[in-house]
Amino acid sequence: MSNKQNHLPDNVPTRKIALNILLEVLQQGQSLSSLKHLTDKLEPRDGAFVRMLSFGVLRFYQQLQALLKPLMKKPLKAKDLDIQLTMLIGLFQLMHTRVPDYAVVDAAVKQVRKSRKKWAANMVNAVLRNFIRQQQALVDGLKTDEAKFAHPQWIIDRLKQDWPQNWAALLEANLSPAPMxxxxxxxxxxxxxxxxxxxxxxxxxxxxxxxxxxxxxxxxxxxxxxxxxxxxxxxxxQDAGAQLAAQILQPAAGDIILDACAAPGGKTAHLYELQPDIKLTALDVSEQRLQRVEENGQRLGFKPQLIAADAADVDSWWDGKAFDKILLDVPCSASGVIRRHPDIKQLRRADDIQALVELQREILLKSWPLLKPGGRLLYATCSLFKAENQQQIEWFLENTQDAELIEIPAGGLPQTHIETSGAGVQLFPSSFSHDGFYYALLGKKAG
Ligand SMILES: C[S@@+](CC[C@H](N)C(=O)[O-])C[C@H]1O[C@@H](n2cnc3c(N)ncnc32)[C@H](O)[C@@H]1O
Incomplete structure (x- = not known):
């Protein structure tokens, strides 16, 4: 899918809307998906343009910042992040879209002139014009991995450590927009x-x-x-990689199933689509997100039992009836879906990972006793980090006597961009295929 768009929407202040979205993400810590309503209301063409700008700037954020730096006499103050972002939106268009150069500069300068920061208009004009003149030299001058690969250093370090053969390809895969x-x-x-x-x-x-x-x-x-x-x-x-969850768990008629981290219900729905004759409990700690499961159920025609609760606080919600199958699509770093959600690079922090690993372990340990002997539990993340995936499952297997790893049949997996060494299956993101996911199928030994 191409980033290249050449239309010039002028009735709707698309660049201003993109700027507001970026400010919400960078100043308020909002996710791009929580701001979807800001583009949903627009005409599809304008919405697509705003998304291209806001997603694009976040996708190349570290690189755009590094390119901007030598063009500025001195750094702007934190309170002028809007001006900084206006220039990044300009740089992104100049590098990655077909909007003519003059139109990019003109739109940015006009936007600043209309704002309360008219003082910045000449600077924005000069910076963007200088970038047009020096673009190649500036790109050639990018030195750090952070600038070259447009990711925070901690993600680069983790991927280098976990996937020494693949890290550069993974970082590059994150820079192309995900297909629909x-x-x-x-x-x-x-x-x-x-x-x-x-x-x-x-x-x-x-x-x-x-x-x-x-x-x-x-x-x-x-x-x-x-x-x-x-x-x-x-x-x-739903991404193709996410569609493997229900496929691997293989719901059978009459199964009693727990979907322990269910919202917004993409995988819940798929389980019903594969086998409507199941009894499914859809649990999620977020009552608000659980409403999305209900809405999806109404549109797609399924009705699970909905429970808003902490999956690990079993006493608060479990009725004592064991499950044939459990899906644990646990909260994770989402490092496998960065190409789809580039805001993750700004919103996640290195020290989030340990807390996530502990939460995942807690949910896994507490859910395991709810599974019938002979039952199956599918542990899933959209992460590329081994601490959340292979190492998590290897630790669990070492510490849980009645658990065994079940091999996922090759016929149930895509044929490219997967890695099966170590426990479970790692999917890598790649353009025009699937996102990064991890699956480990665990069986409970009978008797
Ligand atoms: C990866 S998302 C699940 C996506 C979902 N399975 C789907 O396919 O649409 C992880 C979910 O876990 C939920 N969650 C986080 N901590 C939880 C906990 N302790 N117990 C239950 N759900 C939790 C989050 O609210 C979030 O909805």
Whole structure:
């Protein structure tokens, strides 16, 4: 999917909206997904432009900052982050879009002139013009990994340590926008019919991935409202890697299933789509996020038992009835989905990881006794860090006598961008395939 857009929306202050989104992320710690409503209200074309700018600046943030620095006589004060970001939005467009140079400069300067910081207009003008003149030399002058790969140093260090052969490819994969992938609801439609509907109604094509049968990767992202059958529940938006969870857990008729970190319900829905005759408890610590499970259920046609509770505080919610299958899609660093959520690079901190590892371990340890002998538990993260994945599961297996690792059949996995050495399966993000995920299937020994 290309970042290149050349339209020049001028009726709607798209760059100003992108700036406000960036300020919310960087000053208030809001996630891009929590700010989705700011673009949902716009015409699809304008919304796409705002998303391209806000996601793009966060995707290349460290690099854009490094390019800006030599163009400034002195750093701006923290209270002028809006001016700094206006220049980064400009640099991003100059480097990664087809918006003509003159239009980028003109829009940035006009925006500053309209603001209460008119004093900055000449500086913004000079910086962007100098960048246009010196772009290649400035890019060639990038020295640090942080600037070259546009990631915070702590993520680079962790990936180098965990994946010495792959770290550079992983960082590069995070810099291309993720494709839009659908999961066709096989209870309501089928892939062949849906491909036809895409072609006939939207002139869109889509690709399938080997071994992920309900996934369609669209040739171009579209607003869901423009795609056939969204309100009728024909499809959901879900990365192909995430679609493996339900596939690996293989719900069977009559299964009693716990989805212990369920919201917003993407994997819950897929479990029902594979086997409607299940009894599923969808638990999440966030009552607000759990509402999304309910909404998804209404659209897609399933009704789990919903419980807002801490999965690890078993006494507060469990009725004592053991489960055949448990899905633990635990909270994690989300380091595998940075290409889809580039704000993660600014919002996560190095010292979040240990706390996450402890929370994941607690949820895993407390959930294990709820599984029937002979039952299966799927541990899942969207992380690339071994501490949350392979090391977590190796520790659990060493300390849990009745647990064994079940091999995930190769036929149930995509054929590229996976790593199966160590416990479980690691999926790596790669353009036009899937995000980074980790899965480990655990069996409880009977008797
Ligand atoms: C990776 S997301 C789950 C995504 C979901 N399975 C899906 O496919 O749509 C992790 C979820 O864990 C929830 N969570 C975090 N700590 C929890 C806890 N102690 N108990 C239960 N849920 C928790 C978060 O609120 C979040 O919704």
């Amino acid at each position: 992938t659908l999961r066709i609801n096989l209870q309501r439609s089928n892939v062949a019919d849906y491909l036809n509907a895409l072609q006939n109604e939207c002139e869109l094509t889509a690709e399938q991935l080997v071994n992920i049968p309900a996934a369609l990767i669209l040739s171009e992202a579209r607003d869901v409202r423009q795609l056939p059958g969204f309100s009728q529940g024909w499809f959901s938006v």
